Amino acid sequence: MYYDKKRAIKGEWRIKEKTLFNIALIGGSAGIMLGCKRFRHKTHHKSFKYGIPSIIILQIASVIFTIYYF
Numbered sequence: 001m002y003y004d005k006k007r008a009i010k011g012e013w014r015i016k017e018k019t020l021f022n023i024a025l026i027g028g029s030a031g032i033m034l035g036c037k038r039f040r041h042k043t044h045h046k047s048f049k050y051g052i053p054s055i056i057i058l059q060i061a062s063v064i065f066t067i068y069y070f
Helices: 002-010 017-039 046-069
Strands: none
Touching (some): 002 017, 017 046
């Protein structure tokens, strides 16, 4: 998020939102969310405001399911 924020300020090429969501899906959701809040980046995008917390909830639920049933 820091890298994307700096590039946004400079008006340079940015990281695609799809890439950021893929990072979140493979386990980086907490880092993405913390980065959004820390660097105040993409905080008004509804997809990040609601999507990243949703991914975190699904990841927590899948870990609990895995622990409980296996």
